[in-house]
Amino acid sequence: MNPPSARPDDAHLIETRVASQELLRGHFLHAMRDTVRLPDGKEATREYVIHPGAVMVVAELPDGRLVLERQFRYPVQAVMVEFPAGKLDPGEDSLACARRELLEETGYTARQWARAGVLHPVISYSTEFIDIWFARDLTAGERQLDAGEFLDVFSASADELLQWCRDGRVTDAKTLTGMLWLQNLRAGAWTLDWVNI
Amino acid sequence: MNPPSARPDDAHLIETRVASQELLRGHFLHAMRDTVRLPDGKEATREYVIHPGAVMVVAELPDGRLVLERQFRYPVQAVMVEFPAGKLDPGEDSLACARRELLEETGYTARQWARAGVLHPVISYSTEFIDIWFARDLTAGERQLDAGEFLDVFSASADELLQWCRDGRVTDAKTLTGMLWLQNLRAGAWTLDWVNI
Numbered sequence: 043m044n045p046p047s048a049r050p051d052d053a054h055l056i057e058t059r060v061a062s063q064e065l066l067r068g069h070f071l072h073a074m075r076d077t078v079r080l081p082d083g084k085e086a087t088r089e090y091v092i093h094p095g096a097v098m099v100v101a102e103l104p105d106g107r108l109v110l111e112r113q114f115r116y117p118v119q120a121v122m123v124e125f126p127a128g129k130l131d132p133g134e135d136s137l138a139c140a141r142r143e144l145l146e147e148t149g150y151t152a153r154q155w156a157r158a159g160v161l162h163p164v165i166s167y168s169t170e171f172i173d174i175w176f177a178r179d180l181t182a183g184e185r186q187l188d189a190g191e192f193l194d195v196f197s198a199s200a201d202e203l204l205q206w207c208r209d210g211r212v213t214d215a216k217t218l219t220g221m222l223w224l225q226n227l228r229a230g231a232w233t234l235d236w237v238n239i
Numbered sequence: 240m241n242p243p244s245a246r247p248d249d250a251h252l253i254e255t256r257v258a259s260q261e262l263l264r265g266h267f268l269h270a271m272r273d274t275v276r277l278p279d280g281k282e283a284t285r286e287y288v289i290h291p292g293a294v295m296v297v298a299e300l301p302d303g304r305l306v307l308e309r310q311f312r313y314p315v316q317a318v319m320v321e322f323p324a325g326k327l328d329p330g331e332d333s334l335a336c337a338r339r340e341l342l343e344e345t346g347y348t349a350r351q352w353a354r355a356g357v358l359h360p361v362i363s364y365s366t367e368f369i370d371i372w373f374a375r376d377l378t379a380g381e382r383q384l385d386a387g388e389f390l391d392v393f394s395a396s397a398d399e400l401l402q403w404c405r406d407g408r409v410t411d412a413k414t415l416t417g418m419l420w421l422q423n424l425r426a427g428a429w430t431l432d433w434v435n436i
Contacts, residue, residue: 052309052318054389054391065265069286071263071364073268075266091288116254116273118362121246121249159407160407161412162312166312192278208356226422
């Protein structure tokens with residue numbers, strides 16, 4: 043019965059860096075191979091992707107419907123249903139990124155924002171984190187897609203989206219995590235601190 | 240208002256492969272760079288990690304508590320709370336992998352299994368999928384960790400774990416997705432088809 047967060051007696055779990063080597067500097071992927079000291083004193087290698095971090099936006103329309111995207115995701119060769127999301131630009135603040143991505147991808151601006159938390163999509167081989175934002179009091183406008191970006195924007199009710207999470211039409215982990223938040227918020231079990239912009 | 244899954248008129252979204260090049264063959268990471276034809280006829284590159292796929296096991300003890308792990312995850316430099324999980328061996332069946340990983344990492348065997356669904360942790364740069372399994376009717380035994388694997392096994396109630404999802408002590412996306420399933424199952428909103436082994 044251990045508490046979940048890091049504790050002073052976690053030395054039997056923690057790996058420490060001995061050396062670090064760049065494995066790959068691609069157009070998009072940046073990967074490292076570190077040599078680490080294991081808890082038993084032996085050495086091992088850890089290979090992982092360096093990622094700048096990202097945001098996801100759960101944007102609620104006045105009628106409670108949610109702003110969603112359909113986008114072809116090449117690595118999984120499928121059109122995926124997702125909450126809007128995107129990578130942090132260098133030095134960019136998380137909320138600024140959330141506002142920018144929502145506007146660029148969907149055309150919406152929001153007057154109220156709340157940060158719910160953070161998720162780590164792939165803790166075994168990437169440094170990526172995704173800040174989870176909720177947005178409401180939306181105003182529709184023109185989206186501003188990047189060159190080479192193709193996606194449909196649509197809306198669905200929370201009940202429809204939950205049904206799709208259950209039946210396998212939604213399998214994107216960040217979107218599933220957003221639904222855990224949304225469901226507990228709508229049930230009144232969890233709360234958010236909203237800020238007006 | 241588009242339906243979520245792939246449709247005949249998705250040509251305005253779909254990217255097709257023109258060429259493929261291996262970028263990296265590491266000890267663990269295997270990465271590709273594909274040249275793709277975009278929906279507008281232009282070309283772009285897509286870099287991604289090839290992954291064999293994985294499983295996650297939400298194992299419920301007779302008193303309803305859940306089997307969890309605390310493990311240092313080097314890329315995020317933190318001890319993470321997670322449901323047991325692991326990669327498919329070549330040619331390995333998903334359920335066989337789930338049984339093997341649960342036994343190796345926690346020592347538990349289960350007589351009842353149900354596949355809830357699948358999640359994709361990182362659709363922008365990895366082919367990885369994670370099959371979501373539920374397990375019950377557990378028997379404790381000796382775990383069989385791989386060399387160089389260090390993790391603590393513990394248990395928590397669903398209420399404790401939900402609190403940790405809310406307060407940021409649990410941020411692993413697969414575990415958060417498992418909690419979406421667990422919460423809807425326990426509420427009776429979603430169901431599973433159990434098989435006895």
